[in-house]
Amino acid sequence: MSVPMERIRNFCIIAHVDHGKSxxxxxxxxxxxxxxxxDMREQILDxxxxxxxxxxxxxxxxxxxxxxxxxxxxxxxxxxxxxxxxDFTYEVSRSLAACEGALLIVDAAQGVExxxxxxxxxxxDHGLEIIPxxxxxxxxxxxxxxxAREIEExxxxxxxxxxxxSAKEGKGIKEILEAVIKKVPPPSGERDMPLQAxxxxxxxxxxxxxxxYIRVTNGTVRTGDMITFMATRRSFQxxxxxxxxxxxxxxxxxxxxxxxxxxxxxxxxEEARVGDTVTSSRNPAIAPLPGYRKVKPVVFCGFYxxxxxxxxxxxxxxxxxxMNDSAIFFEPExxxxxxxxxxxxxxxxxxxxxxxxRLNREFGVxxxxxxxxxxxxxxxxxxxxxxxxxxxDFPEASMIEEVLEPFIKITGFVPSEYVGxxxxxxxxxxxxxxGMDYITPQRARIVYELPLAEFIIDFHDRLKSVxxxxxxxxxxxxxxxxxxxxxxxxxxxxxPVDAFCFVCHVDRxxxxxxxxxxxxxxxxxxxxxxVSLQAAIGKRVIVRQNVKPLRKDVLAKCYGGxxxxxxxxxxxxxxxxxxxxxxxxxxxxxxxxxxxxxxxDEEEE
Amino acid sequence: xxxxxxxxxxxxxxxRAVSLYIHIPFCESKCPYCSFYSTAMAPGKVExxxxxxxxxxxxxxxxxxxxxxxxxxxxxxxxPTVLGPSHWVRLIDILEKGFRFLPGNEVSxxxxxxxxxxxxxxxxxxxxxxxxxxxVQSLRDExxxxxxxxxxxxxSAEAMKIVTEAGFSLxxxxxxxxxxxxxxxxxxxxxxxxxxxADHVSVYQLALDPGTPWGDRPPxxxxxxxxxxxxxxxxLEKKGYRQYEIASFAKAGKWCRHNVVYWLGGDFLGxxxxxxxxNGFERSRNVIDxxxxxxxxxxxxxxxxxxxxxEGDVLVSERAILALRTRWGIRSRKFSALFGAGSLDTxxxxxxxxxxxxLKRSRGGVYLSREGMRVGNSIWQMLLP
Numbered sequence: 001m002s003v004p005m006e007r008i009r010n011f012c013i014i015a016h017v018d019h020g021k022s023x024x025x026x027x028x029x030x031x032x033x034x035x036x037x038x039d040m041r042e043q044i045l046d047x048x049x050x051x052x053x054x055x056x057x058x059x060x061x062x063x064x065x066x067x068x069x070x071x072x073x074x075x076x077x078x079x080x081x082x083x084x085x086x087d088f089t090y091e092v093s094r095s096l097a098a099c100e101g102a103l104l105i106v107d108a109a110q111g112v113e114x115x116x117x118x119x120x121x122x123x124x125d126h127g128l129e130i131i132p133x134x135x136x137x138x139x140x141x142x143x144x145x146x147x148a149r150e151i152e153e154x155x156x157x158x159x160x161x162x163x164x165x166s167a168k169e170g171k172g173i174k175e176i177l178e179a180v181i182k183k184v185p186p187p188s189g190e191r192d193m194p195l196q197a198x199x200x201x202x203x204x205x206x207x208x209x210x211x212x213y214i215r216v217t218n219g220t221v222r223t224g225d226m227i228t229f230m231a232t233r234r235s236f237q238x239x240x241x242x243x244x245x246x247x248x249x250x251x252x253x254x255x256x257x258x259x260x261x262x263x264x265x266x267x268x269x270e271e272a273r274v275g276d277t278v279t280s281s282r283n284p285a286i287a288p289l290p291g292y293r294k295v296k297p298v299v300f301c302g303f304y305x306x307x308x309x310x311x312x313x314x315x316x317x318x319x320x321x322x323m324n325d326s327a328i329f330f331e332p333e334x335x336x337x338x339x340x341x342x343x344x345x346x347x348x349x350x351x352x353x354x355x356x357x358r359l360n361r362e363f364g365v366x367x368x369x370x371x372x373x374x375x376x377x378x379x380x381x382x383x384x385x386x387x388x389x390x391x392x393d394f395p396e397a398s399m400i401e402e403v404l405e406p407f408i409k410i411t412g413f414v415p416s417e418y419v420g421x422x423x424x425x426x427x428x429x430x431x432x433x434x435g436m437d438y439i440t441p442q443r444a445r446i447v448y449e450l451p452l453a454e455f456i457i458d459f460h461d462r463l464k465s466v467x468x469x470x471x472x473x474x475x476x477x478x479x480x481x482x483x484x485x486x487x488x489x490x491x492x493x494x495x496p497v498d499a500f501c502f503v504c505h506v507d508r509x510x511x512x513x514x515x516x517x518x519x520x521x522x523x524x525x526x527x528x529x530x531v532s533l534q535a536a537i538g539k540r541v542i543v544r545q546n547v548k549p550l551r552k553d554v555l556a557k558c559y560g561g562x563x564x565x566x567x568x569x570x571x572x573x574x575x576x577x578x579x580x581x582x583x584x585x586x587x588x589x590x591x592x593x594x595x596x597x598x599x600x601d602e603e604e605e
Numbered sequence: 606x607x608x609x610x611x612x613x614x615x616x617x618x619x620x621r622a623v624s625l626y627i628h629i630p631f632c633e634s635k636c637p638y639c640s641f642y643s644t645a646m647a648p649g650k651v652e653x654x655x656x657x658x659x660x661x662x663x664x665x666x667x668x669x670x671x672x673x674x675x676x677x678x679x680x681x682x683x684x685p686t687v688l689g690p691s692h693w694v695r696l697i698d699i700l701e702k703g704f705r706f707l708p709g710n711e712v713s714x715x716x717x718x719x720x721x722x723x724x725x726x727x728x729x730x731x732x733x734x735x736x737x738x739x740x741v742q743s744l745r746d747e748x749x750x751x752x753x754x755x756x757x758x759x760x761s762a763e764a765m766k767i768v769t770e771a772g773f774s775l776x777x778x779x780x781x782x783x784x785x786x787x788x789x790x791x792x793x794x795x796x797x798x799x800x801x802x803a804d805h806v807s808v809y810q811l812a813l814d815p816g817t818p819w820g821d822r823p824p825x826x827x828x829x830x831x832x833x834x835x836x837x838x839x840x841l842e843k844k845g846y847r848q849y850e851i852a853s854f855a856k857a858g859k860w861c862r863h864n865v866v867y868w869l870g871g872d873f874l875g876x877x878x879x880x881x882x883x884n885g886f887e888r889s890r891n892v893i894d895x896x897x898x899x900x901x902x903x904x905x906x907x908x909x910x911x912x913x914x915x916e917g918d919v920l921v922s923e924r925a926i927l928a929l930r931t932r933w934g935i936r937s938r939k940f941s942a943l944f945g946a947g948s949l950d951t952x953x954x955x956x957x958x959x960x961x962x963x964l965k966r967s968r969g970g971v972y973l974s975r976e977g978m979r980v981g982n983s984i985w986q987m988l989l990p
Contacts, residue, residue: 529960557809557852558930560626560867560881564888564913567923570985 003076006186008257010078010215012095014123015105016113016472020135024105024167024176025063025079031173032065032077034245062201062213062259063246069181077180078259080200080215082119087348089122089476090295091201094275096122097291098200098215098259101129101184103176104157108134108142108164112150112439114413114474120155131179132157138166146440154439187217189256194285195219195227197254197262197278202269204323210266211248213259214278217289220255226281227264230288234271235281236264269326297329297345298406298477299352299456300389302370302499303359304341310365311340317363318342321355328355333390337499337593338368343390345375349456368593370499374453377404377480391503394487397538404480406452409434411445412463414471419444421466429454430505449478453504488513488542490520491534493586499593509535513543521545523595524588531586622676622707624866627700628877629682630654630895633720633755640814642879642893643683651692653899654877655699660902661876661891662703668907673874675704677711677863686720690728697732711735711862713776718764719756726771736805736861737768738776744797745790748783751824758797765801774859776805781837782830783811791833792840799844804859807852808837831979838975849932851978868927870943878908886915918990921948926985934965934972955988 015021029035065077082095096102102123106112123130132151134144148159163179165172201213214221221227221241228235242250243260254260266272274295277288305314318330329345346352352372359365376388379402380395388394410431414422416438423433423446431450438444455475463471488509490500500520504512513535520533524547535543558566631651632643644650666672678700688696706712713736714729721739729737743749744758756764768775777798781791798806810830813820838848846854850868853860866873875882878898881890889912892898901908915923921944928935941949956964956971963977963984977984 529963557807557812558867558927559864560873560875560883563867563883563923563927564881564890564911566985567919567926567989570926570989573986 003074005189005255005257007073007075008078008187009075009101009180009184010080010099010187010257010259011101011103011180011184012080012082012099012123012128013103013105014082014116014119015135016107016110016115019105019107019110019113019116020167021081021105024103024133024135024165024173025081027167027170027173028065028077028079028177029063029246030170031177032067034063034065061244061246064243064259067177067181070178071181075181076258077177078215080213080259087346087351090293090347091274092119092122093126093291094198094200096126096128097289098198099126099128100187101131101180103180104130104132104151104155105135106132106147106151108136108144108147109139111143111147111443112154112413113472114411115472117155117411117413118474118476120157129184130157131163131176131183132159133163133165133172133176135165135167137164137171138169150439154445187257189216189218191218191220191256193218194283195221195225195278195280196285196289197221198289199229199272199274199276199278201274202266202272202326204269204320208263210263210269210272210323212262212264212266212272212278214254214262215259216254216256218256218285219280220253221262221278221280222253223250227262227278228281228284229272229276230279230285231273231276231292231294232271234266236266239263239265268323270322273326295327295347296375297327297347298375298452299348299372300343300345300375301352301372302333302335302338302341302390303330303344303356303367304335304338304370306366306368308339313363314342314359314365314367317359317365318344320363321358325355327351335370335499337497337588338370341367345389349460371502372456373503374406374451374456376485376503378402379404391487391501392498394503397486402482403485405483405485407449407478407481408452408455408475409447409449409478410455410473410475411447412471412473413439414444414446414467416442416444418467418471419446422446422463422471423448425459425462425466426450429459430507451481451483451505452477486537488516489536490516491532491536492520492524492588493531494534495586496536500596506537509537510542517543517545519596521547523592524586525592621673621872623673624677624679624863624871624873625675625700625704626863626873626875626880627658627678627680627696628875628880628891629680629685629688630878630898631682631687632684633687633717634753636753637818638752638811638813638820640812640817640820641683644895646687650895651688654895655692655695657899657902657908658696658876659699659703660905661908662699664902664905664907665874666703672704673872675706675710677713677866678706679713679715679863681713681715684717684720685714686716686722686725690722690724693725693728697728713738713861713863715740716764716768717756718761719754721764721767723767726767726773729773730771734773736774736776738778738805738807739764739768741765741777741794741798742780743783743790744794748780748786748790748794751784752780762797762801765798765803769802774805775801775803776807776861777801777803778807778809779837780809780811781833782828784824784826784828786828786833788832788836791836795837795840799841799846804856805861806837806841806846806854808834808841808854809852810834834979838978847932848975848978851930851981865931868931869933870924870927886920888913888915918948918951920944921952922988922990925952925988929971929973929977929984929988930981932972934970936970938969940970952988958987959984 013021013024062080067075067077069075080095080098082092104120106116134147136142137144144164148162151157152159163172163175165176196218197214197216199212199214203211205211223238223241225238226235227238240250240263241254241260242248248261275292279285305311322328327347330342333341333343356369359367373391377385378400379385380399381401412422426448429450431448434447434449436444436446463473484506485503486506486509487503489496500516517533517535531547533545534541630643631646712734714734715738717740741761742752742754744761746757749757765775779794813823841854845856848854849860873883878891878895879893889909892901892908892910898908925935937949963974965972965974
């Protein structure tokens, strides 16, 4: 069924985590009989197991729904869902660019949260028509009027005819569909112009290669066409185009306003970048669609295989993961402590965790991650700007003219009784107060600017614990700023251990150095001699602790008969020691390194 | 072809003398920490054992034509004192018939305070026993009870008294690292055996060997061995005992020559079930079980169940480790003469990894310092290939 462009509606759903986005999507599919009741399962559009398990949506399949409105006309509704996390702001913006309207879902019991606002503003920026929907009205604690007031006051949307729904119970679904038809404007575009289609997502499929999710703005695309990606300048022949219903269904042609997929023997997602413009090779458009940029990783960490001989598996897994997710950056790295591994870059902490978990789950690689760090810029004596992806890239302090680190602007929605604690937390993290206002007498919006480095350590957990989980937070990048940062080396027996060194603000160096030394003291096995543990900035030692020498396992008698047995025992013990890593005169088991890095994780969780 | 080397001459002209060990495989009761082989006494069992021992000696004689002379003798176990006087008479008879004991032969006998008797003492006196090693373990009754020893502290004191009165050199074995043991209690035992006239003290850390009741289910509250050992080193040396091996302290000239043979790579011949022998570079062990020992020797076969040839890096590192147990340590010239200068270099290189205060170096070689002895077990590991 083909419908005229006036009866196409491209829209997305934006919502805070847990406010019911996936459930609402499920209901829309049912109501439009896009999916038969028999095939229906929960969170049907979430593609990864991980998403379904965590209840979060990273990437969601765009879906075409057919709907007969109460006006008796048939419409095509394309639901383009967006990743709801700030790590993926760029991807969100590209998805929004493919739409003309958005459903803004707000939980009737929880009201407006930080992400709701961030994403709503993003949608407004893209000129989308926003339809507020108050969801979960079935909850006993639901306060739809309160939620509506918050939407009006905080987001600034008119809620005089706000939609009330319970996606769980299927209430208000029809009204939502009608509102989409009435309020979301139809796409505009010219069939006869050269092809311009936006790639708003691309995934890698083992059998088909890269599948691009596209939204056609002008012109048409057909199977067999030669196309060019305008940013990467790569050309391909279209093997198949189609739409998601939600399974892939090939079609002959995609025209202006239409949303679907494109397959063309594309090997990696790197070649079909999100935000790029597809055009016709024979009759190319004059300019690409606006808004494309290449995403740059902001958070880095080292990934090392736990079993050292699994390095090739880790490399293969990362390569495959990158085919799927071009935002992941990696390059080989060698650590004296951990052996061969990779320095990996991510869009944020969640992105990093997802990658780590997918490597483990989908590729079966057991790995250890070093503590994450942000990307640093520093200006050396010659005035040139250098980018550092790891603490060990830091030059000697005397060589540095100025260090710059990324800052973020965070916006938190906090119950009023926790305002003081949250402000304290932000201050502790070198935060700079920007502003605060009360959304309601019970809830405040707090805005701070703080270094991303402070945010990625364990900010979320601290926030959760000081507010008992009642605060929500969102952030946006706020550029690089000069900072008094130092590299702190951790030395064991006078030898620096690369895997343990870190960069932090000079004021925090002592505390973090102390913490690292304390942790190390607990996990390093006693040695034959006293071992010094130090934290140092350059040559200046700021923390020092000694580990007393080994005292247990003193001696055993040994006469004629014991000799062979004793030797066997020693050989066995020695075998265990082969897995040890020599740091100067000190042998540390691999487990000690893992324990050190993992104990950091636990504090984060 | 005649050789001009004096060492070769010596070796070819004289039979090599050995150290002789006899394992008496009986105990009154089994201690929960002990991993040595022993079995309960039963009628006829001792006679069978003595018969088999005699048979083993005969078989050795047949195999080697002539048995080496004996320069040190050690009767251990098990508990040699559970044998009565008549059995001892038979044992001595068998040994005297089987071997030629060189003049100056050191003869040590292990004794349990619970079963030592004046009759045995006079028999030993007659047979020229020189040392009696008494398994005191502790002079505190609560320790002895915990250890499951068949005697109390008073009995130990009495046993030591009759040994010294008879004019034997007394050696006392003590255990440290016992559950609930502190320096004060440990000191009491050390002081007690010194007061009883021991001129040799062996201190052993309680070992939890697999296969023993305590190895499988360790008792609670085991004391840390290090400070107790350090105290023994300090106190015994102050009282005139010199530490000549990791676990052994002796007054001047009273060290046990038999044991030193084990550590410095001498030949030894072990008889009885589970006994080990080492002949040059071959080490072997007898079957562990008494019944098996009796039946194999009864069939006219040597009761050996395990043997290995020692060679290469294994031999070198083992010799280095054993030598470092003693106060003489590794003697450079002797070591390189035996194994080559390259082997000595290898060992010295491995020793470089060890903190310098754990070792003492002299012109002639290298040995462990007091601190080094305390962490011997960890040093051995570093010397392995």
